[in-house]
Amino acid sequence: MRILVTGGAGYIGGMVALTLLQQGHTVVVYDNLCHSTRALLPAGASFIQGDLADRPQLENLLATGFDGVMHFAALIEAGESMQQPERYFRNNTASSLSLLEAMISTGVHRIVFSSTAAVYGEPDVTPIREDATLRPTNAYGESKLLVEKMLNWMYRVHGLRYASLRYFNVAGAMGGRGEAHEPESHIIPLVLDVALGRRERIKIYGDDYPTPDGTCIRDYIHVEDLAHAHLLAFEALAHKEQLVYNLGNGSGFSVRQVIESARRVTGHPIPVDVVPRRPGDPAVLIASSERIAQELGWKPRHTDLDEIIASAWGWHQVRYQKTA
Numbered sequence: 013m014r015i016l017v018t019g020g021a022g023y024i025g026g027m028v029a030l031t032l033l034q035q036g037h038t039v040v041v042y043d044n045l046c047h048s049t050r051a052l053l054p055a056g057a058s059f060i061q062g063d064l065a066d067r068p069q070l071e072n073l074l075a076t077g078f079d080g081v082m083h084f085a086a087l088i089e090a091g092e093s094m095q096q097p098e099r100y101f102r103n104n105t106a107s108s109l110s111l112l113e114a115m116i117s118t119g120v121h122r123i124v125f126s127s128t129a130a131v132y133g134e135p136d137v138t139p140i141r142e143d144a145t146l147r148p149t150n151a152y153g154e155s156k157l158l159v160e161k162m163l164n165w166m167y168r169v170h171g172l173r174y175a176s177l178r179y180f181n182v183a184g185a186m187g188g189r190g191e192a193h194e195p196e197s198h199i200i201p202l203v204l205d206v207a208l209g210r211r212e213r214i215k216i217y218g219d220d221y222p223t224p225d226g227t228c229i230r231d232y233i234h235v236e237d238l239a240h241a242h243l244l245a246f247e248a249l250a251h252k253e254q255l256v257y258n259l260g261n262g263s264g265f266s267v268r269q270v271i272e273s274a275r276r277v278t279g280h281p282i283p284v285d286v287v288p289r290r291p292g293d294p295a296v297l298i299a300s301s302e303r304i305a306q307e308l309g310w311k312p313r314h315t316d317l318d319e320i321i322a323s324a325w326g327w328h329q330v331r332y333q334k335t336a
Contacts (some may be wrong), residue, residue, distance in 0.1 A: 015040040015246070016078050016120075018064060018255035019085030020057065021048035021189045022234060023075070024126065028082055028176050030054040030187050033237040042073065043085065052189075053216060064107035070114035079123030080246060083108065089197050090130060090152045091290045097151035107161075112166050112174045122173045122249045123163070124242055129231070129258070129263050129297050130179045131157040138264070139231075139300035142178070148219040150292030152303035160256075167254055175245035178266065180231035180299050182238055184320045190327030191235070199270055200232075200321060204328045208278035214282060218289030221296075227267035229296045231260035234314035234323070244308045257308075260299025277325050 015032055019025035024142030026048075029039045039057040044064075051061050062069045063084050074081075086104045087093070093100040108125075114122065130153030131146050148154040166172040183191060183200045191201050194278050205211040219226040241259050248255060265273070304310045314320055 013077040013080060014040070014077060015080055016040050016042055016074065016076065017057070017082045018042045019204065020054070021045060021050070021052045021059075021085060021127075023084070023189075024238065025084030026052055026054055026189055027235045028058050028242045030189065031243060032082075032317070033053045033057060035243065037334065040078075042070070043233065047071075054189075064103075064111050065156065067110040067114050070111060071117055074114050074120050076237070078120050080124070080249070081111070081120060082124045082126075082242060082246065083111060085124065086156070088152065090150045090292055091197065093150050093152035094291045100151045100155040103156070103267040104152070105158045106157045109162060112172070114252045115165065116172065117310060121171060122246070124175045124177065124246050124249070125159060125163060127160055127176045128153060128156045129178050129180045129260075131160065131178060132294075132297070133148050134294040135296070138296050138298045139262060140258065140261075141300045142258055142303055147331070149294055154262060161298050164254070173249045173253050175249055176255070176258055177241065177245060177259055178299075179233060179238060179259040180297055181233070182235050183232050184234040184236065184298050184323040185327035186236040186312065186323070188327070190324055190331065192331065199267060200274070202326055203271055203274040203282060204278070204284045204321075204325055206276060207325070208328060211285070214271060214284050216271075216286045217293065219286045220289075223266055223295055225266050225268045225301035228293055229266045229298065231262070231263040231264050231298045232270075232317060232320055233260050233312060234320050237261075237312040237314055241304065241308075241310050244304075244310050248308055250329070255307075257304040258299040258301050259304065261312045262299065262300055262301060263315060264296060264298040270321070273321050274325075277318055278323045
């Protein structure tokens, strides 16, 4: 199949693009490179530099013939979204509408959307199921939820088939690719930067949450498991019309547990500073992935936190050596 991957030069989009290529599919990456570089493009993928807001360019590209779209292009920083919500609604929501309009006008009717667990906000019950109340606590989550709502209407009116995948914290490395953002705000690469000597300390944003050790709890999923789920969902859209799935390993780890794991893996003390909470951070986010397990047979293979961090550590060491 020929598949368009928006945001395919990024961490998750690039991993999925790489997996698609390994499965023998033809991949075209569409990315504006605002948080990535050409060097991060998966080998074997064609590349078009462009912005999602550019509907004419998207229409011209999609008109060349595609079996579907994997949509990852988005701003992803929850904290930043509470400082610049307008930027997130324009980039994540309005630009996604341009993509959907281009798909409908060119007859491309299959899309897998990279959503987020942030659509749930502060859950009433954990693990979180897909039918839980959707009430984001930050503009990032709201910007993604609005795209999900648009997808539902595009299906009802235009027959657009879609899978919305809500994932939690993605981590780990595979195929010589790992997690690195500019600027970096995700805990595992930040912690590993301390172990590498690139940062002096790691910040813990709040230790007074209603959790066993007072720090936020998150569900970490290895990027290889995530990529596999995307392919399963895309294939399922050949005979299913609407899919909404949570993706996670089903176990939650606190910020302090992540730091302790990194200390074990790296052998570095990793000093910490406790600072005030960030606005919009829920205390606990743990996924129930029972639905995708039952319907598509997906099950994460890498659920051990030390294993996930070890894979990231190996990649970051190589990355640091190359840039030192």
